[in-house]
Amino acid sequence: MVGNRRVDRDTVAEIQEFLYREALALDERRFRDWLDLLADDITYEVPVRVTREGLAEWELSPNARIFDDTKETLEIRVHRLETDFAWAEQPPSRTRHYVTNVVVDPTDRDDEFQVFSNCFIYRSRGDEPEPSLYSVARRDIVRRVADGWKLAKRFAAVDQALINAHNLSIFL
Amino acid sequence: MSTRVLDAGTEEYLRKIREGIRQGRFPVRVFNDEAIHEIEQERLFSRAWCLLAHESEIPSPGDYVTRYIGNNNIIVARDEHGVVHANLNMCRHRGNQMCKAEMGNASHFRCSYHGWVYKNSGELVGVPYMKEGYEGRLDRKEWSLVRVRTDSYGGLIFGCLDPQAPSLADYLGDFRFYLDFYLKQSASGVEVYGPPDHWVADTNWKICAENFAGDGYHTPVAHQWGFHLGYFPSSGATHSQGWAVSIPGKGHAIGLGHSPNFPPFGGFPDDLVEQMKQTFTAEQVEVFSKVRTAVATVFPNLSFLMQPLSMTPGEPGVRFVTMRLYHPAGPGRMEMYSWCLVPRDASDEYKTAAYKAYTLAFGQAGTFEQDDFENWIKVTRTAKSTMARDLEFPYIMGMESQRDPDFKGPGHVVRPYVNDTNFRNLWGRWADYLVGEV
Numbered sequence: 001m002v003g004n005r006r007v008d009r010d011t012v013a014e015i016q017e018f019l020y021r022e023a024l025a026l027d028e029r030r031f032r033d034w035l036d037l038l039a040d041d042i043t044y045e046v047p048v049r050v051t052r053e054g055l056a057e058w059e060l061s062p063n064a065r066i067f068d069d070t071k072e073t074l075e076i077r078v079h080r081l082e083t084d085f086a087w088a089e090q091p092p093s094r095t096r097h098y099v100t101n102v103v104v105d106p107t108d109r110d111d112e113f114q115v116f117s118n119c120f121i122y123r124s125r126g127d128e129p130e131p132s133l134y135s136v137a138r139r140d141i142v143r144r145v146a147d148g149w150k151l152a153k154r155f156a157a158v159d160q161a162l163i164n165a166h167n168l169s170i171f172l
Numbered sequence: 173m174s175t176r177v178l179d180a181g182t183e184e185y186l187r188k189i190r191e192g193i194r195q196g197r198f199p200v201r202v203f204n205d206e207a208i209h210e211i212e213q214e215r216l217f218s219r220a221w222c223l224l225a226h227e228s229e230i231p232s233p234g235d236y237v238t239r240y241i242g243n244n245n246i247i248v249a250r251d252e253h254g255v256v257h258a259n260l261n262m263c264r265h266r267g268n269q270m271c272k273a274e275m276g277n278a279s280h281f282r283c284s285y286h287g288w289v290y291k292n293s294g295e296l297v298g299v300p301y302m303k304e305g306y307e308g309r310l311d312r313k314e315w316s317l318v319r320v321r322t323d324s325y326g327g328l329i330f331g332c333l334d335p336q337a338p339s340l341a342d343y344l345g346d347f348r349f350y351l352d353f354y355l356k357q358s359a360s361g362v363e364v365y366g367p368p369d370h371w372v373a374d375t376n377w378k379i380c381a382e383n384f385a386g387d388g389y390h391t392p393v394a395h396q397w398g399f400h401l402g403y404f405p406s407s408g409a410t411h412s413q414g415w416a417v418s419i420p421g422k423g424h425a426i427g428l429g430h431s432p433n434f435p436p437f438g439g440f441p442d443d444l445v446e447q448m449k450q451t452f453t454a455e456q457v458e459v460f461s462k463v464r465t466a467v468a469t470v471f472p473n474l475s476f477l478m479q480p481l482s483m484t485p486g487e488p489g490v491r492f493v494t495m496r497l498y499h500p501a502g503p504g505r506m507e508m509y510s511w512c513l514v515p516r517d518a519s520d521e522y523k524t525a526a527y528k529a530y531t532l533a534f535g536q537a538g539t540f541e542q543d544d545f546e547n548w549i550k551v552t553r554t555a556k557s558t559m560a561r562d563l564e565f566p567y568i569m570g571m572e573s574q575r576d577p578d579f580k581g582p583g584h585v586v587r588p589y590v591n592d593t594n595f596r597n598l599w600g601r602w603a604d605y606l607v608g609e610v
Contacts, residue, residue: 066536083401
């Protein structure tokens with residue numbers, strides 16, 4: 001919260017729905033639709049988490065990233081998924097993004113909101129009976145634009161420091 | 173280091189594997205076999221020099237990281253005088269894990285069970301109830317943390333559990349010529365950009381070690397998307413150009429990919445090229461200037477890759493360097509550590525660009541890494557079946573090839589870059605350790 005300002009309920013509801021629709025685009029593998037939901041100046045980051053003592057200065061690395069992306073590099077990733085040679089996603093992962101605990105705070109810009117959410121991701125591949133599960137803390141910036149909303153920043157921290165998956169060929 | 177005595181049948185089996193490798197055959201079984209995994213722990217990882225850390229991970233007094241050699245968790249710490257120590261992460265009193273964080277800063281470690289206190293060098297300095305309990309019978313000097321022998325090269329800190337093993341310099345041998353390409357790109361060397369990506373995968377460390385020992389063969393297929401869309405500065409038609417270099421009797425190997433018309437030292441900023449021309453020998457400059465891709469394994473489980481990646485198809489792009497360590501976590505299971513190394517003296521702009529190229533291509537979400545791991549877990553799983561596990565793979569490319577007489581670097585150098593020579597050398601060395609003849 002900035003000062004005593006609160007975000008009105010309609011805005012919170014709209015942002016929640018925006019996040020749900022974003023998750024739906026990912027889970028339905030409509031990656032071009034997903035790119036459309038991202039601002040052109042988006043930063044998309046997944047930090048490296050390190051197991052540290054409780055009083056350590058940081059636990060999420062200030063500079064090391066698993067994803068360190070811009071719109072340009074996210075477009076490269078999506079372009080790659082559209083070829084026949086993205087073996088990591090052939091056949092594709094089946095994902096389900098469960099977005100919960102959405103908290104919306106104002107920022108010093110009227111058109112932007114800081115959005116905290118939990119995202120639990122279920123990922124199933126092929127005939128493997130064991131899914132990969134990712135518990136993710138998101139700290140997003142969501143921006144109001146003329147015809148709706150855009151994701152202006154995603155900072156998605158995976159709770160595991162030693163991540164239990166052979167790769168991250170999905171989006172968090 | 174004591175090693176288990178194996179039965180005659182197992183010893184004979186290991187010798188048969190070694191003989192097969194010499195003839196260009198490699199057994200499928202070794203990727204998932206529990207006995208092989210145990211023998212590797214005792215005879216390979218207990219005797220070879222293994223990477224612990226890069227010195228830039230622990231730059232200040234008190235800095236530490238915890239890492240593995242085989243199945244041993246090791247504290248790697250810099251003491252108050254700047255000296256690096258490696259010790260088994262186990263209290264000598266009742267065996268509790270001393271340090272539970274992966275990295276941090278501490279002058280001392282205090283056990284959370286009965287409170288024994290050690291300096292970060294490993295020396296035991298505090299024992300509760302020393303007088304009342306031990307009545308003067310405990311000599312603190314005898315109960316330091318268990319020390320691991322260390323040595324370093326080019327900023328890499330290695331550990332070795334075998335006090336009788338030859339020196340690190342001897343172990344690396346002529347491979348240092350090639351390691352310099354990754355470790356000495358600026359006058360003051362390289363540094364880690366940040367802590368490594370760290371993940372687990374149901375695959376075997378050996379598959380990764382082999383791939384990075386110079387598998388130019390897989391690239392146009394496994395990473396076809398990069399060729400197809402133009403982000404990878406090579407083409408299927410010319411991709412086999414380059415050299416495969418192995419160091420006989422050491423197991424280390426490097427693949428050096430060359431693209432016609434790729435500019436000398438392409439993808440490096442000019443100021444770094446100038447520094448490299450100062451730092452490297454004339455022979456190193458001659459060899460490295462022609463290299464587009466340099467992909468190497470330091471036996472047994474440490475690898476490097478230098479590669480340009482362009483965000484704009486057709487352009488040389490930006491060079492990045494990744495260092496990776498494959499921790500054998502069980503038969504058919506491993507932990508991956510993946511770092512990005514950047515030249516210490518480079519501009520922040522170049523470091524950031526190189527890191528961005530690295531994350532797009534490698535690390536857990538890297539577009540090249542993703543496809544490699546997909547292939548590697550499938551190889552590992554397929555290799556488990558009753559039909560598969562008694563089969564062998566062919567390692568016969570380049571059996572007769574002669575050393576390239578024009579190449580200025582040391583080692584056994586053959587062309588093309590698509591070759592099994594490096595792998596036979598790597599697995600030959602692996603088998604030497606398993607039979608106990610090193």
